[in-house]
Structures are given as structure tokens and as C-alpha cells.
Amino acid sequence: MTKPKNGTILKEVPVQEAIGLRLAHDLTQIIPGQFKGRLFKKGHVIEETDISKLLDIGKEHIYIMELGEGELHEDDAAKRMAVALQSEGLKLSEPHEGKVAVKSALDVPAIAEIDPAIVHAINDLGEIALATLRTHAVVMPGGQLAATRVIPLVVPESKVQAVEELISSYRAQHEGQSPLRLKPLRKFRIGLLTTGGEVFSGRIEDKFGPAVRRIVEALGSEVMEQRFAPDERHIIVKEIHYLLHQSYDMIVVTGGMSVDPDDRTPAAIAESGAEIVSYGTPMLPGSMLLMGYLNGVPIMGLPGCVMHDPYTSFNVLLPRILAGDIITREDIVSMGYGGLNSC
Numbered sequence: 642m643t644k645p646k647n648g649t650i651l652k653e654v655p656v657q658e659a660i661g662l663r664l665a666h667d668l669t670q671i672i673p674g675q676f677k678g679r680l681f682k683k684g685h686v687i688e689e690t691d692i693s694k695l696l697d698i699g700k701e702h703i704y705i706m707e708l709g710e711g712e713l714h715e716d717d718a719a720k721r722m723a724v725a726l727q728s729e730g731l732k733l734s735e736p737h738e739g740k741v742a743v744k745s746a747l748d749v750p751a752i753a754e755i756d757p758a759i760v761h762a763i764n765d766l767g768e769i770a771l772a773t774l775r776t777h778a779v780v781m782p783g784g785q786l787a788a789t790r791v792i793p794l795v796v797p798e799s800k801v802q803a804v805e806e807l808i809s810s811y812r813a814q815h816e817g818q819s820p821l822r823l824k825p826l827r828k829f830r831i832g833l834l835t836t837g838g839e840v841f842s843g844r845i846e847d848k849f850g851p852a853v854r855r856i857v858e859a860l861g862s863e864v865m866e867q868r869f870a871p872d873e874r875h876i877i878v879k880e881i882h883y884l885l886h887q888s889y890d891m892i893v894v895t896g897g898m899s900v901d902p903d904d905r906t907p908a909a910i911a912e913s914g915a916e917i918v919s920y921g922t923p924m925l926p927g928s929m930l931l932m933g934y935l936n937g938v939p940i941m942g943l944p945g946c947v948m949h950d951p952y953t954s955f956n957v958l959l960p961r962i963l964a965g966d967i968i969t970r971e972d973i974v975s976m977g978y979g980g981l982n983s984c
């Protein structure tokens with residue numbers, strides 16, 4: 642059977658008669674829990690031993706394709722869209738099952754900067770899949786931040802041109818920048834102050850230091866020094882000033898962030914002279930987090946949940962601070978919508 646599609650000829654051939662013919666696209670096998678991936682590559686010449694494998698993945702026919710004028714194969718369409726999005730620090734994969742991955746070419750972690758409006762506009766063209774991370778998501782070296790694909794096996798070239806035009810008009814309005822960008826994280830030298838009488842006295846072992854170090858080191862930064870203080874405001878203030886004088890890039894204070902009489906940290910951070918962006922963050926866990934700046938140095942008060950929960954408001958804000966973003970009240974306010982995690 643032949644089916645013309647805007648000039649492209651797609652001929653269905655029963656697999657038993659396909660020996661010696663070339664596959665028109667990658668073929669996928671999925672064995673739930675075990676394997677999902679390409680079983681045959683586009684262009685593979687079918688051999689007799691392939692027939693039972695093709696039948697196992699439910700292919701009784703294959704397509705033989707003659708591409709029409711002005712038509713693009715899914716692999717070429719995905720590639721052209723990815724090339725249009727290319728920018729410094731990004732690298733593209735080869736097409737795989739019709740998909741091109743856009744990945745970080747940086748050797749340090751970064752945050753993604755992605756304009757949702759253009760992603761929506763591109764996907765609104767129909768038959769296009771541009772899937773991206775959310776803006777400000779962390780992208781590790783080699784990690785993926787977007788992928789492109791078209792839905793049919795063959796699309797009119799005009800569809801891809803429409804994508805290219807949207808991207809080039811975005812670039813024209815944004816000094817040539819792509820709507821997909823990476824902002825590398827700097828290596829921060831961090832001063833850490835752990836409050837809490839029960840830790841200061843040695844009654845219990847400190848668990849906050851290791852937790853903060855783990856999060857910070859995963860993003861390429863380092864805790865240079867950890868100090869300890871009891872729940873006494875003037876001592877906490879003195880220790881914050883000590884850390885400020887060490888010229889660390891950031892100061893982190895842990896514990897005492899909640900509502901008990903012994904929770905002295907927010908008042909101490911304010912008394913140290915910090916400008917408080919927000920005490921309280923509408924995300925759970927991490928609602929008692931404090932964000933401020935002391936002489937321009939970011940200072941954070943971390944609530945106890947950071948020690949315990951794998952993903953808190955600290956994990957959201959820290960990468961942005963390391964990328965050099967200045968956190969505003971609007972940033973904090975916007976964290977509530979979608980900010981409910983297991984807590």
C-alpha cells in the first residue's frame with residue numbers, strides 16, 4: 642500500500658518481504674522495568690534474523706520512505722529546532738528515536754534560564770514537542786535541559802521554519818540570546834554558624850553541618866568554617882560578625898528558626914545589621930527559612946527541616962544565589978505556588 646503525504650511516499654512493506662530494505666526511522670523496544678530504547682537505527686538494512694525481533698515489538702510492516710519536496714524527516718526537524726536554540730554552553734545530541742537532547746557543555750553545575758512564553762508559543766504551533774526544565778532548575782555538567790521532537794514521522798518544512806522564526810524574533814528582542822540559557826554556578830566560600838544549646842553543650846551530635854556541606858558540595862561550593870553558638874542572641878550576633886569579617890561569599894546560620902522562646906536566630910540575624918528580604922518562605926518544607934543580605938553578603942537562616950528533608954526551600958534558593966542572582970521578595974512570594982512538597 643502506498644500513501645502519499647504531501648508529496649512524501651510512505652510504502653508499507655510486510656516485514657517478511659522487507660529483507661534488504663532500509664528502515665525509514667529508529668524503532669523502539671520497551672520491556673517494562675527492564676529496557677526502553679532503540680532496537681533498530683534509521684537506515685538499518687533488514688536481515689532475515691531481524692524478522693522475529695520486529696514481530697516481537699509488534700511491527701508486522703515497516704515504512705519505506707521517499708521524502709517529498711518541502712518535507713522533513715522527524716530526525717532532521719528535531720535537529721533544526723535544536724540548532725535554532727543552540728547557545729553558549731549548550732551541546733546537542735544526535736537524533737535518537739526522533740528526539741534531539743539539548744545538554745550542558747559546561748564543566749560546572751549551572752541553573753537553567755528558560756523563557757516559558759516562547760516554549761508555550763513553539764508548542765502552540767502543534768505537532769511540535771519542545772520539552773524543557775523549569776527556569777532556575779539545576780543542570781549538572783552534561784545534564785539535559787531540553788529536548789526537541791516533532792510528532793509525525795514527516796512534517797512540512799514550513800512548520801520548522803515557523804519555530805525558527807519564533808526563536809529568531811526572540812533573539813532579535815533579547816540581544817541575540819537564545820530562549821534556552823545556562824548560568825554557571827560560582828564556587829562560593831561559605832561560613833557556617835550552628836546554633837542550639839543542645840548541640841553547643843555536646844548533649845547531642847551536630848547533624849546540620851554534614852547536611853549543609855553535602856548540599857553545598859554537590860553544587861561545587863565549600864563550607865570553609867563551622868562555628869557553634871548557644872541560643873543566646875548576642876553570641877549569635879557576635880559569631881555572624883566574625884564570619885562576615887572572614888570575607889566569606891555567604892553566611893549560613895542553622896537552627897532556632899521557629900516559634901519557641903529559645904529560637905533566637907531570626908532576631909539575631911536582624912540585629913547583626915542584615916537587610917531581611919524575607920523571614921518565612923511559602924514553601925513546605927522550608928517555610929521558616931530566612932533570606933537576607935549583610936553588607937551585600939547573602940545570609941540565610943536555615944530551619945531544622947533542611948537537616949532532614951531532601952528538598953526544601955534551601956535547595957531552591959541556594960543554586961540561584963551561587964549563580965549570582967539577587968533574591969527579591971517577589972522571588973520568595975512566587976515559591977508558594979507549586980511549593981508544597983512532602984512535609
Ligand SMILES: Nc1nc2c(c(=O)[nH]1)N[C@H]1C(S)=C(S)[C@@H](COP(=O)(O)OP(=O)(O)OC[C@H]3O[C@@H](n4cnc5c(N)ncnc54)[C@H](O)[C@@H]3O)O[C@H]1N2
Nearest residue numbers: 837840846847848849896897898899900904929944945946
Ligand atoms: N508550633 C510550631 N511548631 C513548629 C513550627 C511552627 O511554625 N509552629 N515550625 C516547624 C518547622 S517548619 C520547622 S523546620 C521546625 C524546626 O524549626 P527550628 O529551625 O527552630 O529548629 P530547632 O527548634 O532549633 O530544632 C528542631 C529539632 O532539630 C534538632 N536540631 C537542631 N539543630 C541541630 C543540629 N545542629 N544537629 C542535630 N539536631 C539539631 C533539635 O535538637 C530539635 O530536635 O519546627 C517546626 N515546629
Ligand code: MOO
Nearest residue numbers: 927928929944946
Ligand atoms: O521550615 Mo520547616 O521549614 O517548613 O519544615
